[in-house]
Amino acid sequence: MTRLVIRGGSVIDATGERRTDVAIDGGRVVEVGSSLPGDTSLDAGGCVVAPGLVDLHVHLREPGREDAETIETGSRAAALGGFTAIVAMPNTEPAQDSLAVVEFVRGQATRAGLCDVRPAGCITINREGKALAPFGELAAAGVRIFTDDGNGVQDPQLMRHAMEYGRALGITLAQHCEVASLTKGAVMHEGSCCSHLGLPGWPAIAEELMVHRDIELSRLTGGRVHLLHLSTARSVELVRAAKADGLAVTAEATPHHFTLTDELLTTYDAVYKVNPPLRTAADIAAIKAGLADGTIDAIATDHAPHPPESKQAPLDQAPPGMLGLETALALAISELDMPLAEVLAALSWKPAAIAQIADRHGRPIAAGEPANLVVFDPAAEWTVVPAQLASKSRNTPYAGRTLRGKVRHTILEGTPTVIDGVAQR
């Protein structure tokens, strides 16, 4: 065994903040304290040492669209972004609606060895919204989150049954809230901007109707529902009221939905096309307030790689989605007016609980705990250069932007996956 010591940092976890070294051996934290002995060490001077980040919402594209991303390149991007666990969305080709595909994704992730990849299952077969996916078989194999992300489950009867059936299995249904008949052909937020640009609008009500429906279905069935990528002020209000009623409802928001507005679409640059769309300054304020008061539990990236040629197209022809893994922590630090411990809660231990992986991720940093950790400099500034990202794709909307907060080291099960900002494999 080799004993690795992270020296000179400030630990922040769910139990609080303290200055301490952290010794790791055999995949676990073995000791915390000052001036710990060790065989090797990592410098954490001026840095925060925290539980590894957890992303509830990542598109790894493999199998099916390996030209956009692979499980390996996506895992590397995750590690560089400080993530030790990510939930892989099931809109692959074929979709993750069977044990065979789920096991394939796990196998590729294990081979990559850069991040703990947790495949989500589909709610319906092939995400078609018609027949339930085999929840029981997948749950028995450890799948905890089910979603048709990219599509909302349109049929309320089917969604009711999914919640009822899923409740017995203890799984969480994650909803992409979009009433499809209200967003036919839509490419951007329905508002003043799209009116002038002559682009079909994606109205806020299309999200809010489904948020409301699923909250009420959760009230009816007791089923646990997680609302993906909230984008509107009214959605935040609905979730706030649901939580006040004590319902089993959780929610996430993406960095782009608290940093970018629909006015960017005046460039007609499809890098700004995303689903749900970028909305208004008022929505951003509501999302930030929702994160600050805990209405929105988690920051999730909705990392959605697309190859350049697909984004160099008119807005109605380009696919929606943006990269997110390598910029999320810095955007949260730079843009949110929240104490760092609360930012980390939304990026680590709260999403770990939603993903039901809190036995390994988002743990307190103490002797005996699994060593899934991130070390970052909260003050370091860096500029986003698309060509330097580890993702196979380049579709970041933050190119050229200077952000604050940089990941220095990432430790997965005791092994460094990133040292001094460089991926180790």
Add this chain to the structure above:
Amino acid sequence: MKHLLSIGDLSAADIHGLLELTDHMVEISQRPIPKVPALRGKNVVSLFFEDSTRTRTSFDTAAKRLSADTMNFAVSSSSVNKGESLRDTIETISAMGVDAFVVRHKSSGAPQLITQWTTASVINAGDGWHQHPTQALLDCYTIRTNLNRRDGFDGLRIAIVGDIKHSRVARSNVQAFTALGAHVTVVAPPTLLPPHVEDWPIELSHDLDAVLDALDVLYLLRVQRERMDDALLPSLREYSAMYGLTAARAAHLAPQSLVMHPGPMNRGVEMVVDPAELPGSVILDQVTNGVAVRMAVLFQLLGSGTDLRGEPA
């Protein structure tokens, strides 16, 4: 001015300048041999990703009257159908040596994207629901000449009637008419209005009869049959009854007022009378002026260093 993408990029002075240049082009077009060598050696490529006989023919005629070389790129006969991307198409044709692209595309913003991939001038000949700037200019020219409004449209009352939401003509014309000082009323059922129309510099009405008699210009838009599929309208019959120009409505128009339509007309829908029987119809003037306005635009973008009399300066 390098490109013509949107009326919103033009000042009122820019519009006036183009309309004055159009006067010269009208004069050229009326000569026995309506052709000048102003753009000799310039290569104008029409890229029509969406069908349009009249706009393409109008641009083609305009370019030929200025002696430019013209090439038509029609999507049905192109490699776009073999999966070539817009960028590759533009870069490939640009490499042959192009001075201007005239672009019609079903996607809003496509002409703006194209400017990134070529050094040629890009002229928007209609993109999605967004803009159709030469239509707006030819409409301004038609109003200017027929109502003798060389100095602008101050105090002029114009109503645009029909499917505003899905209309690039409405978006361009509202900008152009208001830039020149006109008072624009948009008349449509609420389902055919764009979102947040309250941010537009217009007055809104759902009652055509209430606005008719005060108008200087009645501008009718084409209503497409597919609007019924999305429950935007109960039926074309009902649209026609509420918003169509019937003989009874035409009788309420002021004697000097103009009736305009960008074409192609849906007779029996928005146009229930025969426009040939309307004294104020200037619909064919619009078509004629379209050629001259497009000559002016081509000359403005490509003609630096030449004058209209003939040889390069």
